[in-house]
Amino acid sequence: MTRKKKKIFSGAPPEKVAEDLKPLLQFKEKGMPLSELRALLEQHLFPHLMDYEQPQFQSMFNTVPEPGAKFGAVLNVQFNQGVTNWQVSPGGAMLEELCCKALCLLFGLALDSDATFMYCGTYANQQALYMALHRYAEKQGFDLNQKGLTGFKHPDKLYVLCSQDAHFSLRHAVRTLGLGEKSLVPVPVDSNRRMDEKKFRQKINELGRKHIFCAVVTAGTTPFGSVDPIAGIAEACINEDIWVHVDGAYGLAYSLLSEWEHLFQGKELADSLSWDPHKQFGVPIPNSLLMAKNEKDFERMTLYSDYFNPRQDPHPNPGLKSAPSTRPFSALPLVTSLLHQGLRRAKHRLRSPLEAVRRAALDIKKEDELELNVKPDTGILCFRVKPKDFPKEKLNSLQEFIYEHVMSQGEHTLSKTKLGEKTVLRLVAVSPKVQSRHLLETAFLCRTVAQTY
Amino acid sequence: MTRKKKKIFSGAPPEKVAEDLKPLLQFKEKGMPLSELRALLEQHLFPHLMDYEQPQFQSMFNTVPEPGAKFGAVLNVQFNQGVTNWQVSPGGAMLEELCCKALCLLFGLALDSDATFMYCGTYANQQALYMALHRYAEKQGFDLNQKGLTGFKHPDKLYVLCSQDAHFSLRHAVRTLGLGEKSLVPVPVDSNRRMDEKKFRQKINELGRKHIFCAVVTAGTTPFGSVDPIAGIAEACINEDIWVHVDGAYGLAYSLLSEWEHLFQGKELADSLSWDPHKQFGVPIPNSLLMAKNEKDFERMTLYSDYFNPRQDPHPNPGLKSAPSTRPFSALPLVTSLLHQGLRRAKHRLRSPLEAVRRAALDIKKEDELELNVKPDTGILCFRVKPKDFPKEKLNSLQEFIYEHVMSQGEHTLSKTKLGEKTVLRLVAVSPKVQSRHLLETAFLCRTVAQTY
Numbered sequence: 001m002t003r004k005k006k007k008i009f010s011g012a013p014p015e016k017v018a019e020d021l022k023p024l025l026q027f028k029e030k031g032m033p034l035s036e037l038r039a040l041l042e043q044h045l046f047p048h049l050m051d052y053e054q055p056q057f058q059s060m061f062n063t064v065p066e067p068g069a070k071f072g073a074v075l076n077v078q079f080n081q082g083v084t085n086w087q088v089s090p091g092g093a094m095l096e097e098l099c100c101k102a103l104c105l106l107f108g109l110a111l112d113s114d115a116t117f118m119y120c121g122t123y124a125n126q127q128a129l130y131m132a133l134h135r136y137a138e139k140q141g142f143d144l145n146q147k148g149l150t151g152f153k154h155p156d157k158l159y160v161l162c163s164q165d166a167h168f169s170l171r172h173a174v175r176t177l178g179l180g181e182k183s184l185v186p187v188p189v190d191s192n193r194r195m196d197e198k199k200f201r202q203k204i205n206e207l208g209r210k211h212i213f214c215a216v217v218t219a220g221t222t223p224f225g226s227v228d229p230i231a232g233i234a235e236a237c238i239n240e241d242i243w244v245h246v247d248g249a250y251g252l253a254y255s256l257l258s259e260w261e262h263l264f265q266g267k268e269l270a271d272s273l274s275w276d277p278h279k280q281f282g283v284p285i286p287n288s289l290l291m292a293k294n295e296k297d298f299e300r301m302t303l304y305s306d307y308f309n310p311r312q313d314p315h316p317n318p319g320l321k322s323a324p325s326t327r328p329f330s331a332l333p334l335v336t337s338l339l340h341q342g343l344r345r346a347k348h349r350l351r352s353p354l355e356a357v358r359r360a361a362l363d364i365k366k367e368d369e370l371e372l373n374v375k376p377d378t379g380i381l382c383f384r385v386k387p388k389d390f391p392k393e394k395l396n397s398l399q400e401f402i403y404e405h406v407m408s409q410g411e412h413t414l415s416k417t418k419l420g421e422k423t424v425l426r427l428v429a430v431s432p433k434v435q436s437r438h439l440l441e442t443a444f445l446c447r448t449v450a451q452t453y
Numbered sequence: 454m455t456r457k458k459k460k461i462f463s464g465a466p467p468e469k470v471a472e473d474l475k476p477l478l479q480f481k482e483k484g485m486p487l488s489e490l491r492a493l494l495e496q497h498l499f500p501h502l503m504d505y506e507q508p509q510f511q512s513m514f515n516t517v518p519e520p521g522a523k524f525g526a527v528l529n530v531q532f533n534q535g536v537t538n539w540q541v542s543p544g545g546a547m548l549e550e551l552c553c554k555a556l557c558l559l560f561g562l563a564l565d566s567d568a569t570f571m572y573c574g575t576y577a578n579q580q581a582l583y584m585a586l587h588r589y590a591e592k593q594g595f596d597l598n599q600k601g602l603t604g605f606k607h608p609d610k611l612y613v614l615c616s617q618d619a620h621f622s623l624r625h626a627v628r629t630l631g632l633g634e635k636s637l638v639p640v641p642v643d644s645n646r647r648m649d650e651k652k653f654r655q656k657i658n659e660l661g662r663k664h665i666f667c668a669v670v671t672a673g674t675t676p677f678g679s680v681d682p683i684a685g686i687a688e689a690c691i692n693e694d695i696w697v698h699v700d701g702a703y704g705l706a707y708s709l710l711s712e713w714e715h716l717f718q719g720k721e722l723a724d725s726l727s728w729d730p731h732k733q734f735g736v737p738i739p740n741s742l743l744m745a746k747n748e749k750d751f752e753r754m755t756l757y758s759d760y761f762n763p764r765q766d767p768h769p770n771p772g773l774k775s776a777p778s779t780r781p782f783s784a785l786p787l788v789t790s791l792l793h794q795g796l797r798r799a800k801h802r803l804r805s806p807l808e809a810v811r812r813a814a815l816d817i818k819k820e821d822e823l824e825l826n827v828k829p830d831t832g833i834l835c836f837r838v839k840p841k842d843f844p845k846e847k848l849n850s851l852q853e854f855i856y857e858h859v860m861s862q863g864e865h866t867l868s869k870t871k872l873g874e875k876t877v878l879r880l881v882a883v884s885p886k887v888q889s890r891h892l893l894e895t896a897f898l899c900r901t902v903a904q905t906y
Contacts, residue, residue, distance in 0.1 A: 009543055014768055017547045024788055025555040031795030034524050048544025049532050062535045071487050073530040077523055079502050080737050082515045090462055091501025094470045102478040119572035120779045130629050148633025149602050156603040168758040172776040176583050178631025180601025284533050285781045305621040306871040315467055323625040326573045328738045335477055342484030415540055418759040
């Protein structure tokens, strides 16, 4: 705690950052050499960027690229391949398709599963819900692509169930799908913040099973890292013919680890799964995937056009499986990362921060004036500072104070969230550099800061 | 025509490419050093990538990065900033916001306009339509975000008008918005393949003005590069209170050139505009923008969450303006490109291929056995090979033959599209390296290949 720390970012307030960046937005007729440009950025921009390399960065899912992934990403800048189809990149289009199949197998899905690279988990979730709704429409005898929601007998009764802790991208998804947020039904969680299976079944009965077209199981909630009971939910849904989507944007990677695998039991039963390699896998942003148990389900998205996606084209065409037309070469950095590291090191990279969180949680439990709020399933740690004899009604504002104070110093980052009525502090470990002592260091710092409240 | 050409890509058929790429998908426990990995890629992948640097690449909108943009993109790989909000990158979030404002001004929009970086034109168009629909719902007295399409009195009568040549991403958009393709109404084009203004007004009357919530004006159609009459359409829509979206994903950049500016007259009247800097601007994929005349319209997308996007946050937060949660640092390569080149060189970069296409079109018109099909507005050239006394009913299959033959050689790339019943060949010039002689070379090669039919 006494050593001099490097700042993670400047800690400057918005006005100062805006002032510093101004010269970068003055576009002039005459250009400048790259050396001059670099000097300008070093002075005006770099201090305000976040240094994810430092183990004191504990606020979010960001991390510096793994060297093998970085290698592939730099090649991508050089070649700048669009990989929508054969016309723009034969090797790119083919590697995307082969990589999708290989990843499905790596995650233990069946041989006739498939995947498509997406830009981010938000769009992956949106597409999964659309595919679910499309299948639901098909069973009612019409093509959603043509008729839209008005094809349903009861368009006002179309429900998606998810955990109350599910990601807000689902709210975006039901909005843009024309369903409105009224169609998204939150299910309460248990004491580990996992979706409560019993209450899930109750909800099905309440709403009427025939009106539920999709259930979203979160494998690693963003606020707490909890993994919903996939097998139990999937079983309930298969009986009712409800599409099961696993939102594993954050957590699915951990299903590759033998010690954590049990949490993800039943994932192979899901109709679709999303996963963000740009989180803990160390692949540069953006890199995201949507997998489907049944490859044919991607045809629900397919669109043909004369000049770009003609029918009966014998060439591979990743662009037929999702909406985006221009597509970055997402497979390359993921493939170079896995080849460079090998599976053993890739798994070690994933395991290390989870072990750090597990250990830090045990230690925090033993500490005075620190309260562990959720037993962590994966890499997120939620706690409160609770000084002795501190007035209960001021605890939330104390956590707010700690958060603001620590962030403004620029030496540690953390985040905060709500747990019912409680404001809690939240630490995230995604980089293998984050060890339990770094997490504890932040927690102890928070306790110290509380004394200045 | 006689000099030995470097291949643009291997020209190998899909089976051969798949076979070559196989070793890249065999993920093993043990990794390999980067030097070994590079050798593997050089042998197995690189020959099958497309070399956009060569002026014989004329099939699509792809190009190699402009050096200043490349510089920024490599920094992005290094820092890997997510720029959703202040917690993950103070400097990144702020630069995104300031850059959006600066770009609106560069494109001549009003002071209270704003923009948001999107992943691609497809999602930009989708969001524009959603914002349009949201405003339309607001006028009918309800919040689309909450109630969805069932809030409308006539959800079966919600129409979007667009050119018959508009991009297929609009079909994706109406599908995912729950409207179905039935809601997308194509308007016929004139002889320059621009949306016909008179027929547009007729369509409004036919469908009933009150049922049309959006008109999409394409500024640079993807098959022909034609620019719809923005001012005329916008005028008709403002009177009827219809949202005007300009899909300028391909063409909008050319409005920065004084010689082409007149084609884009009225763009400042549009409610929203999309633009892809990852096309001719030479910024690496993905880089896309959605602009709005009225910055307040982005609030239609806003979602708050306790842990990530809290209400009343004093910090800049690009994530409030569109659905994606994880966001790449899109502003950086665009800013470094404009600073390095300066506006003069950036404009020269844009102008050069347009001049090449204009010149080549004049020359093709004079050639025997070549038929120019559309007078080009921007950088796309459509023509057919029409040998003397060739049977009319076989002309389409001749163009197909030429396309397949040229592509399989790997020395030139081109594309094909439909013009009514006619199959036509299509050349695209986005790189400043493509000069009129390169376009003519491809056209003459096509004529030569026709002799072997």
